[in-house]
Amino acid sequence: MSLPSYHELRVASVIQETHDACSFEFDIPDELMTEFKYRPGQFLTLRTPWEDDWLPRCYSLSSSPYENERLRVTVKRVNDGRGSNWLCDNVKAGDTLQVLKPAGAFVPKNLDADFLLFAGGSGVTPVLSILRSALSQGQGRVRLVYANRDEQSVIFKGLLRELAVKHPQRLQIIHWLDSVQGHTSPQHLAQFAEGFAKPEIFVCGPEPFMQCVEQAAKIAGIDGKSVHVERFVSLPSESEGGFEAIVQHAGSSATHLTVELDGETREIECEDGEVLLAAMLREGIKAPHSCLVGSCATCMCTLVSGDVDLLANDALDKNELAEGWTLACQAVATSSRVHLKFPD
Known part of the structure; x- marks a missing residue:
């Protein structure tokens, strides 16, 4: 590879x-x-x-x-x-x-939406990018609930304060400190949805915190399709990360693969059970990739047509899968024709 x-x-x-x-x-x-x-x-x-x-x-x-x-x-x-x-x-x-060049699907479709943002610890990093972009380019309201162990752990404290002063009508920042308020609960966090009818929720942080937010959204009656979660796992080293180009997989099929990447369209033939990324690289198509274990989303692309099964997936949530995203490094064709499109 x-x-x-x-x-x-x-x-x-x-x-x-x-x-x-x-x-x-x-x-x-x-x-x-x-x-x-x-x-x-x-x-x-x-x-x-x-x-x-x-x-x-x-x-x-x-x-x-x-x-x-x-x-x-x-x-x-x-x-x-x-x-x-x-x-x-x-x-x-x-x-x-x-x-590597930027990647990931933890991205708002419409910056004019009302945003309810939840961040735990360093999970504020992508949330801050979304928050500032929404304030700059959009018209909606933004509420950030930011949880940390204590005040010394708050990243971007000064910048967040400046943004709140600059956008008093649109931005509200709520700090939650475990050292003061104890650990968060779904019931606590559900209260912060008050006043938002159909917000877009973006959440990033430790796994227990993100699960807590997902439960809070249900309590608040927010459509699960509006909840976007960013999860990162520790990737294996380059020597540890094994990759099988061809696997035994029930229902797999040899396929004619169409690939749209960097403004060009290529068509190649894939063997039965051949991982689609492996087929692309074999044919000299420089598809983006990194971890090779379905964890980083660098190889994410849209399934335009056809059917695939994912051997593993730690990168895409159910909403992203429903929108047609897939992972080239884990995708095995289960139809005779497959069409993939990588983001521009």
């Missing part, structure tokens, strides 16, 4: 946000400006060294594509986290990092 198409990016600055969180801003050369266009809520995959191996790690963009600013990812240290601790301990302005 070929190495993903990483680009060398220079780190323009490193910002110490809190005692355990840093932001990294990147300089994007002119020839890569189109490649690194992004939408609010997306992430970058960084290739970080570890002993004699490499670790792909996904970090959300906290910058907004609608502001005149550098691309910025924010990284919070994780206990025994190999990627986060290496980045925070070693990277300084002027260094270069290997970075």
Whole structure:
């Protein structure tokens, strides 16, 4: 399996946000400006060294594509986290990092909507990008519920305060501190939906917090299709990540595959049980990919027509699957013709 198409990016600055969180801003050369266009809520995959191996790690963009600013990812240290601790301990302005182009589907379709945003800890990173983009480009109201252990853990405290002062009629920020209010519950969080008839909910944070928000949305009577959840898992190292190009899978079929990517359309033949990403790479199609285990969403694409089964999926939620998204690195055709389209 070929190495993903990483680009060398220079780190323009490193910002110490809190005692355990840093932001990294990147300089994007002119020839890569189109490649690194992004939408609010997306992430970058960084290739970080570890002993004699490499670790792909996904970090959300906290910058907004609608502001005149550098691309910025924010990284919070994780206990025994190999990627986060290496980045925070070693990277300084002027260094270069290997970075994949932006990816991810945790993106609003319409910035004019009313947004009910929930963030836990470093989960505020993509939520901040959505919040600032909605305030800049949209007309709706925005309410952010931001949960942390204590006041010292609040990332972007000053920026959030400035935004609340600047947009008093549209933006409301509610801080929830476990050290003061105790742990959140679905009943508590459901109260924060008051006054929002049909909001778009975006939530990112620790798994128990996100499950709590999903339950709160049900209590508040909000349509589950309006709830968007961003989940990240720790990806295997490059030496650990195994990938089978052809698998035994019930119902699989040899297929004629049509691929739309970067403004071009290619048609190739795939063997019975051949993973679609493997077939594309075999034919020289440079489809985006990283983890190869269905966890990072770098290879996500739209199933335009045909049928596929996913061997594994830790990246797409039920709403994204219903919208037609799939993962090329885990997709096996179950029909004689399949048409995939990668995002522009």
